[in-house]
Amino acid sequence: MRLTVGMDQSDIRKVRDFANWLFKIGEGKLGGPNDGEMIIDIPDDILINDSHDPIGSLIDFVYPLILENFSNTNYFQERAILAPKNEVVQEINDRLLNKFPGDEVEYLSSDSICESEFVHDQYDSNLYSPDVLNSLKVSGLPNHKLVLKIGVLVMLLRNIDQENALCNGTRLQVLSLGKRVIEVRIITGTNIGNWTFILGMSLTPSEKKIPLKFTRR
Template sequence: MRLSVGKDLSEIQQTRLFANWLLDIGDGNANGSNDGDAVIHILEDLITQSSDPIGSLIKFVYPSFLDNLNDPKYFEERSILAPKNQVVQEINDRLLSLFLGEEKEYLSLDSICQTEFIHNQFDESLYSPDALNGLKISGLPNHKLILKIGVPIMLLRNIDQKNGLCNDTRLQVVSLGNRVIETMVLTGSNIGHRVFISRLSLTPSDNKIHTSSKGDNFP
């Protein structure tokens, strides 16, 4: 599919055409009706050649990074989406390395979800802490969470909807305690508000994960 954009079109119209192009690809309608096999011509603006694609992506989304570390609006307007948690972690690690200051490491305290014993019979000794710590579960942070002051973060749970602390709310780290993180809200109706995020007991929502509970972690 080729996208022809005239020079007289406004930026909004160009964005709308691009969005429709993406939707057609996602819905399987690219290049008209097809039986699942179609040729898609990628826009030249989207094609880049780099030996370090993640580094190039970070530079594109976060230009003049070091000059804008103290500007909350800079992070409010920018984000990177990735298809897999593994890619998300790699991007996070690369972006974290660009921030100044010391890292602070937080570890989860993983254990068997005791409610599972009511309906299932299994040997708890088979599920060691190392095995539980190694699980990569959608909607929950990894066992090891590393942060720095100034880093933008995103909530993975609705913890205070009244005050706008909902899933996908973006915040910026202000200070790092042992069990509490002080943050500033970057999105939603409470932009600029200071809020404290404490450790919570979290249980995976994935029905395929029947034997683990992530307790004492940040949402």
Template sequence: MRLSALASNIQETTTFAKWILDIGEGKVGSLNDGDAIIDIPDDLLIVDSTDPIESDLFSRKSIAPKNEFIQEINERLLKLFPGAQQEYLSSDSLSHADFVHDNIDETLYSPDVLNGLRPSGMPIHKLVLKVGIPVMLLRNIDQKSGLCNGTRLRVIALGKRVIEVKIISGSNIGNRTFIPRMSLTPSDKMIPFIFQRRQFPLAVCFAMTINKSQGQSLSKVGLFFRQPVFIHGQLYVALSRVKSKDGLKILILDKDGKLTNKTSNVVFKEVFGNL
């Protein structure tokens, strides 16, 4: 459906759409019921890059499987983006009731320790922004106005207490609004205590994880696989964000960091049993 909306070459679009659907159903390459290695067509590959992050990915919305790669891409591209930067530091504090209840030594968790935590779905302690860069909203603020978790925004102005942004995804594209600081508590069960972070609920979004890209329709997508996908249907989700075949480019590195045309596709066919 995403491809057919703007299709100019019907035959090419039909073939490309079938290839994506076949990947989603585990029909590409060898018999796939689990983790299989598949070949990516040459016309979709980035094959002439010495620096993956500053390659053709720069002109596209970059998508990768893991947060660690996304953070690296965002930090590099933010430095390359023109303009003065503004730093916003969070205020992090512990939930004292949690420590009293669980008899945890509160002195072990200094402000520096809390500042260094990067729980999934939370803004970082040191948020660096520039006017004009894309950012992603990390919390539901006003669903009627399109301000939902995962909404992409563009920074218009940087204030001390609020940040002015323009919505660039969803059904409210073009609307301007202001984002305030919020007190946020992570839901990450791997952290053995509860703490609160007061920060703007934003993340730099030159790149995003595959999971965060779900539901997005993008005109230009660059997939970066330094490591392969690892979840059922993840490759299908990544490939199906794009509106046309011409808008998709893929950069794949092998375990030695060399360019390759092979990557993993994880499909467990038992998932389709009751569909």
């Protein structure tokens, strides 16, 4: 999907200029000759000047008047925050969650070692205790504790049903929170506006940095 769909010429020009600026940074064409380090001027219109609470300022900039618009699907389709680290993602998620009205619902995963890991060898149950497994934060898996409210956004981390556009990266808005199922509305992709249900499922991380295989349900 092109980002310029529905934009006027002024907005398209701004997007194009910003994209060109990013390309020049990536190609090392800004800041003059350098040996791997350079000073780059950041345009004022994308610069966060609040040194006391930069994340709060970013949230307020991207999601202005969120309480008045959290039930408006179009409002969230046009906005997103990208973060470089999972820790930053978690902080942004927590602070956005606090802005939504209603009660929090907490979901905890059940983590276990894959039996195939130790077919011939015994393993130390203390080394791989449930607390240790629960503490693992792995790319492609939700954290052990997931806290949600009605109205918040979630993103799929796996392909569930490609035919119905439930794929990795699909953004959804929570409509209701049950004990074992979450009702959501699709807000990106080809089936925008459709309702569906997300059930509990068992996932095994594919990241090779982890020294063992475990399952998170």
